[in-house]
Amino acid sequence: MKRYAYLLLLIACSLLGCEPDDICLAETPGTPQLIIVFYDKANPNTKKEVLDLQVKDMGSDALIHNGTTDSIALPLKTKELSTSFFLTKIENSVSYNETLTLNYDTYDSFISRACGYKTNFTKLVYDPLNSASWIEGVIIVTDSISDIKTTHVKILH
Amino acid sequence: MLKFYINFLIVLFCTQIWAQNEAVSDSLSTEIRYGIRLGIDLSKPIRMFLEPDYKGLELVGDYRLTRDLFVAGELGNETKVVNQDAVHFKTSGTYLKLGIDYNVYNNWAGMDNFIVVGFRYGISQHQQTLLGYNRLINDRYWQEDNQVILDAPKTYDGLSGYWIELQLGIKAELLRNLYMGISLQMHRLLTDKDPDNFENLFIPGFNKVLTNNPYGAGLNYTISYQIPIFKK
Numbered sequence: 001m002k003r004y005a006y007l008l009l010l011i012a013c014s015l016l017g018c019e020p021d022d023i024c025l026a027e028t029p030g031t032p033q034l035i036i037v038f039y040d041k042a043n044p045n046t047k048k049e050v051l052d053l054q055v056k057d058m059g060s061d062a063l064i065h066n067g068t069t070d071s072i073a074l075p076l077k078t079k080e081l082s083t084s085f086f087l088t089k090i091e092n093s094v095s096y097n098e099t100l101t102l103n104y105d106t107y108d109s110f111i112s113r114a115c116g117y118k119t120n121f122t123k124l125v126y127d128p129l130n131s132a133s134w135i136e137g138v139i140i141v142t143d144s145i146s147d148i149k150t151t152h153v154k155i156l157h
Numbered sequence: 158m159l160k161f162y163i164n165f166l167i168v169l170f171c172t173q174i175w176a177q178n179e180a181v182s183d184s185l186s187t188e189i190r191y192g193i194r195l196g197i198d199l200s201k202p203i204r205m206f207l208e209p210d211y212k213g214l215e216l217v218g219d220y221r222l223t224r225d226l227f228v229a230g231e232l233g234n235e236t237k238v239v240n241q242d243a244v245h246f247k248t249s250g251t252y253l254k255l256g257i258d259y260n261v262y263n264n265w266a267g268m269d270n271f272i273v274v275g276f277r278y279g280i281s282q283h284q285q286t287l288l289g290y291n292r293l294i295n296d297r298y299w300q301e302d303n304q305v306i307l308d309a310p311k312t313y314d315g316l317s318g319y320w321i322e323l324q325l326g327i328k329a330e331l332l333r334n335l336y337m338g339i340s341l342q343m344h345r346l347l348t349d350k351d352p353d354n355f356e357n358l359f360i361p362g363f364n365k366v367l368t369n370n371p372y373g374a375g376l377n378y379t380i381s382y383q384i385p386i387f388k389k
Binding site for chain 1: 188242243250290291292293294295296298299301302303305353354356358368
């Protein structure tokens with residue numbers, strides 16, 4: 001009888017000790033960023049790098065992106081239905097500025113107990129550009145964003 | 158004071174009479190008592206005392222078929238609020254477990270103690286209310302507060318869970334027909350009806366549901382009384 005009691009106690013302790021899935025792994029895909037890829041305005045099917053591109057919030061000094069690239073990933077605000085980015089291209093020491101404002105709806109989808117929810121974006125549209133500085137055209141490739149596997153927006157320049 | 162002593166003596170005297178009666182009947186009895194045993198799980202009120210966000214009640218019962226085989230079941234109701242990790246929710250509902258208990262302990266003549274191996278099929282009908290959650294935002298450029306508190310909590314009704322359960326326990330007869338028992342339960346979820354855009358994270362009777370792991374565990378600590386029907 002006593003032996004069984006010890007056995008039960010042992011099983012109980014080992015069972016209560018296992019809670020392996022309460023950690024949200026760092027690589028878990030969460031709220032997706034907006035993937036923008038830059039294309040050549042003369043040849044809209046060819047990617048074209050932007051020289052010394054800087055992307056940031058208009059009223060901030062912190063940069064989201066800094067450097068020559070042909071694609072960027074931009075975080076959209078989850079508590080507001082609009083996000084504006086200030087995109088600066090520096091060519092031959094001259095800065096060209098452009099403001100890109102994106103509007104959208106959001107919905108949250110469940111990931112797991114440990115990770116919570118992620119925000120998805122739908123009905124993505126952009127405000128007309130007010131300064132025709134260096135961006136020639138914006139093409140919304142897909143208006144719903146729930147992962148970062150595909151291009152969401154093409155920018156011609 | 159005198160009254161107290163008199164009462165005390167009466168109690169002692171009576172105790173002795175009961176004890177002797179029991180001894181007499183025990184030494185003669187080799188028969189097995191059959192009846193319906195009903196009881197309550199004491200671990201639930203203990204858990205209510207230790208965990209402020211938990212409410213539970215479980216009634217247990219069994220009926221003896223043969224010397225070692227019983228039809229057994231549990232009927233219960235649980236409410237649990239969880240506010241940890243990245244979700245804040247409340248689950249409440251009712252569950253029923255039905256199955257058999259098999260005694261593997263050889264009693265001495267006249268004794269009625271058990272080492273029980275039990276098997277159950279469990280069903281739960283419950284609802285889950287989402288009160289809030291965290292948003293997982295990997296890119297924290299905007300430094301937004303990622304905590305969402307729902308002003309209008311979302312209630313998901315009509316949820317269910319189905320599982321099988323292995324129980325290991327002991328039961329001892331304290332007084333004639335009064336038993337105390339403890340059992341450990343290992344369950345395996347078979348299917349469950351999840352809420353849309355959410356998951357069953359707690360199932361009444363099953364306990365915490367882990368992600369990508371159908372196993373769970375529980376225990377009960379019961380006190381029960383056997384209503385004797387016949388002897389054989």
